[in-house]
Amino acid sequence: METLTHTVLWIIGGMIFIIFSAFGLVSIHEGEYRAARVAFGAAILGALSILLCTLLPVSGQMILLSGMILAGILVMILFLLPIGRNQESPQIPGNRVDERDIQFARARLEPGTVNYNNYYSLRPENKAIDDQIRARPGLLSPRAKYANPLLFAAPDASFFLTGALREAVDGPVSTSRQALPPEKMTHYLKDLAKYYGALDAGVTELKPYHLYTHIGRGTGEYGAPITLDHSWAIAFTVEMDHAMIGANPTTPGIMESAKEYVESARIAVQLAAAIRNLGYPARAHIDGNYRVIAPLLARDAGLGEIGRMGLLITPKYGPRVRLGVVTTSLELVPDIYKPDPSIIDFCTICKKCAVNCPSRSIPFDDRQENGGALRWQVNAETCFHYWNVIGTDCGVCMTVCPYSHPNSPAHHVIRWGIDRSGFFRRFANFMDDVFYGKKPAPRTAPKWTQVS
Ligand code: SF4
Ligand code: SF4
Incomplete structure (x- = not known):
């Protein structure tokens, strides 16, 4: 014995x-x-x-x-045990968003211009905070807190390329039309998106709440009402490099996010052009030239769930992704959006992004009803103000999120448990603090970026 x-x-x-x-x-x-x-x-x-x-x-x-x-x-x-197993119903916004109200559109308004005067006569309540943000050094500014002229040249180059792609989101449609049954065509186009470089792709029917109401950025006339004669949307993700975002909020993070904006823009432009070559209208929606709200649309295409930090949390890469969208009139078969109660439950107990947000822009309380849907409402103004002080797009919330760990077998086992058990979610949340810290220190940036 x-x-x-x-x-x-x-x-x-x-x-x-x-x-x-x-x-x-x-x-x-x-x-x-x-x-x-x-x-x-x-x-x-x-x-x-x-x-x-x-x-x-x-x-x-x-x-x-x-x-x-x-x-x-x-x-x-x-x-x-059925702990935290909430019956989650789809959270469908009852009202649409005006793109002119989003922070990036407001930041482009130049004092004294017609658009500036028109916007602030429409929304006088936004003027004081926007002028305050405009007075800060700005993104990639040499006067910003984390200014690094050598490294700043890299994201600037990526934004330059995304800017060039903005003119290529739409184009002529081939007069010779290729046909496939919708199911086959859907599979083919999702695989094509992955072949072009996407991690994952999903399809949803285009609903009015996916669309902004008025143009705030990109091609088209500022302030013009948005109409899009498309019925379907393909949303896809591209991965952001775990090592590059580890040192957020310093420069490697914005190098990576700018690079992945280019990547998602390139794939979207290519995919839309391929669909037009098949004989169907299609438009790419890319950074600075959207007509749609990408996270909401990607959620409805079955790619993930919107978490506490307001970003799409995907099952394998968490929020560590960038999104791209192509809309089209080519008939496709939509993926079924099933709300993910495990992500909502995990975000309800976790709060790590809120604890670590340097500008206190992420709420600590439970989701509130907003425009007919339950959601966590991030304060975009204080977040964007912080970006304009430090010169990068921060991203600390993404870095500390337990869902952002690499998609390795070890983390895959933990995600499996998180997906299935409320008890395991609470245990995993506690262990994440034990292993990584409640307030994790930024990781060391990749060695090749440590130049100055
Ligand atoms: S850090 Fe935690 S609360 Fe925030 S989005 Fe990630 S899982 Fe949700
Ligand atoms: S990007 Fe930074 S400032 Fe903005 S919400 Fe995330 S952690 Fe907060």
Whole structure:
């Protein structure tokens, strides 16, 4: 009997050591040195304490093993308990958004111009805060807090290319039309988006609330009502590099977000052109030239759920994505949008983005009704004000989000549990703080970006 209990304890001690050490090595690879230290500590302490138990008399070892079995059963029961399993209904906004009201459109208004005067006579309540933001150094400004003229040249180059692509969102439609059954065509176009470089793609029927009411940026006349004679939309994601966003809010983060704006714009422009070559009208929606609200549309296309920080949280990459959209009149088969109560439940307990937001722009309380839908309302004005002080697009909320960890097997197992169990969500939330910290320090930027 003694040999048997010893063997079982040795196996358990060995497994603890291997699992935590493996997680430690993964964490080093991810640049998460605090998580690596905690994991190696847990590997050594856990394995040692189990091995010390082999010095106990056999009766003590039997009691210990029985306790472990009972604890295992208890954990399984807790895993299956219906904690936090809210019945989530689709949150459909009852009103549409005017693109002129979004922060990026307001930032482009130049004092003294017709558009400036017209906008602030329409929305006088926004003038004081916007003028205050305009007085700050600005994005990529050499006077900004994190100004780095050498590195700032890189995102500036990416924004230049996105700007050039804005004129290519639409174009002539081929007179020769190619036809496929809608289901086949949908599969083909989603695969084409992935072939062009998208991570994931989904389709939704275009609804009025997906569209802005009036043009605030991009091609077309400022302030013109938006009409789009399309019925379908393809939304897709591109991944943002985990290492580059780790040092947010400093410059590598905006280098990466600007690069992925280009990537999503390139794919959208290419995909829209391919659909037009098939003989159907199609328009790309890219940074600075949208007619649609991309996160809402991507959610309805089944790509994820809108989280506390107001961004789309995707199942495998969390908010660490950029979005692209193509709308078309080519008939497609929509994906079914099923609200994801596990993300809503996790965001309700987590609040890590709110705790770490330097401008306190993310709410701590539960979702509130806004325009007919329950949502967390981020304060875009204070967030954008902060960007214009530091010169980058911050992104701390994205970096600290537990869903942003790389899509490696280790994190995949945790996501599997988060998706299925309310108890596991609470446990994972607690463990994320233990391993990464409640207020994680920025990770070291990739070495090649450490030039000045
Ligand atoms: S940090 Fe937490 S609360 Fe914020 S979006 Fe991510 S999961 Fe939700
Ligand atoms: S980008 Fe930065 S300032 Fe804006 S909400 Fe996220 S953490 Fe806050």
